[in-house]
Amino acid sequence: MSDNDKIIDEVTSSEYKYGFSTEIDADTLPPGLDEDTIRLISLKKNEPQWMTDWRLDAFQVWKKMDEPEWANVHYKKPDFQAISYYSAAKKRNIESLDEVDPELLKTFEKLGISLDEQKRLSGVAMDIVVDSVSVSTTFKKTLKEKGIIFCSMSEAIQDYPELVKKYIGTVIPKSDNFYAALNSAVFTDGSFCYIPKGVRCPMELSTYFRINEAGTGQFERTLLIADQNSYVSYLEGCTAPQRDENQLHAAVVELVALDNSEIKYSTVQNWFPGDSNGKGGIFNFVTKRGICETSAKISWTQVETGSAVTWKYPSCILKGDNSIGEFYSVALTNNFQQADTGTKMLHLGRNTKSTIISKGISAGNSHNSYRGLVRMSPRALNARNFSQCDSLLMGDKCGAHTFPYIEVKNPTAKMEHEATTSKIGEDQIFYCQQRGLSTEAAIALIVNGYCKDVLNQLPMEFAVEAQKLLAISLEGSVG
């Protein structure tokens, strides 16, 4: 992160204001989920009636659904009546870094995170740096001049209801899956972004910048719309380890790429994975999908190192002719982590193209599965897909699994699928050591080389952080 980013971040994170009237003064709802809970969430957020109805409808759908069993992950299912579905972001009462888990601080140090940033991430109360307010203002001004909307979902529902109403749930319907339905009923906040026709967003949009970043909660909802001929690169997450008292996270991200537009969506996910025995980590059940109209392009890039259980398939509906979908993924699991991740490329339009590059790294006792679907519909003349799914194993207690699903209903479609499984060779490590690298530095170098095709897709600064993150996540896993 550049200094500017940090400054903006400090400013914005300390400026958090709640965007609803406080007729009801309780800050946290008691655990439990029924229609009243949902009405209360909607009321607290001062939402219009259509939004409340939409949520209630989603709740009805959800009640009829079962939690999916098909993923290659094993965990104790959460008790959905034991969760509190609304909690205004509370400031944690930490006075100084001395009160923070020293393990966490060590990791911050290795990542090269500044002291101020460390304080922010671990919830230490901070004063605003007055000088830097202007930086944040400049940032907002630039976006405003271009007509770009970038705000919290709550604000968008208040300020741009017609846009939200038009697009929410169009890519991921309420009934899509168990977690998406739940999210639709109870989401508390998230990000909203709209890029107007013909506008090229001049900077990487990062959730870092946004006011309200804190407290988006466990049911986050993101909606990103790129109007015709526009371009945006969007960054989500951060490399620093994120802890949360909420074990279950079920986010929904919808992307709409209208004609000739391009969306690059990059994620670095580093939720707390649990301790080395697998206790206490976060369950991350995310639904991410984008729709491409004519000649539009969506690129998903993700680096997943965190969470105890990850269930995540960023997908593309290639609806328009000549549209392009890309999925670049690194999923690293260590200790007792489990990840079941991949993508779906649904080719509907003619001459649609998709690329899938998936790099799994498993260490310790972890399990890492790639699950991908490529579907070529009857109308998808000359559709093309290239898939490469590689697995790297470290040690012999971990597992890597690949589940490619291919449905081709059009004889002109072309598919290429490559898959490899490898181990880091002792001879590779020895070669590096002979050149002066420690075993850990050698592994970091080899792993980063292995992930290069994915890391290259990330914006420069993010890529450098992601490299460090991979190295740290593997520390102590060999030797």
Place this chain on the structure above:
Amino acid sequence: MLEIVNLHASIDDNVILNGINLKVNLGEVHAIMGPNGSGKSTLSNVIAGHDGYDIISGDILFDGESVLDFPPEKRAHLGLFLSFQYPIEIPGVTVSNFIKTALNEIRNARGEEPLAASPMLKMMRDKMKVLEMDKGFLSRSLNEGFSGGEKKRNEIFQMAMLEPKIAILDETDSGLDIDALRIVANGVNSLRSKENTFIIITHYQRLLDYIIPDFVHVLFNGRIVKSGGKELALELEKRGYDWIKKEQE
């Protein structure tokens, strides 16, 4: 500088080195010759600290200090470099990134600041010029898809960048055509000084026409059975290894 004392080593219970004694001083060039399977690569690996071998007895000293307990990287930090007989591929890691990482790890271990990007690049360019290497080399994936000759040249390039005190060249000449051989030899000769030492492992005399050794040793069945000056290499070239074998029987 480097001293090997009555070294016995085995792998998977096969004894490969049977009492090696060798003393190498700064400013000297030693050649080690010997038939296939005599233990030349084993000796290099053991000196470099490969943990696949068991040291049965004996010692390896750098500047009088035993390095047997040192991991390979620590030996590298002390100035040891091994040009591998079979260099390893590391996909996705560019030559420049690899060398940059190696050089800075070594500098760091010695308490020096990392070398900044622009002097690093300049140094790379200078060394590549001596070795008549193309600039495009730097952005290629390390040893991946390299021809045999390119791999060897890349080893010498790394050596030139890391400026070791003790360099062991394990059959760097095999797989090189005569032009490449000359270029590599020039590279080595340009690095020779009173501050370093080279151990050249080879089957053939021809590399020693370009890099003139001070001493030649013959390794056979894991033991140095003969040592002499550069004329010993010529004699081996003329007579082959059979007479050595016979002498041993």
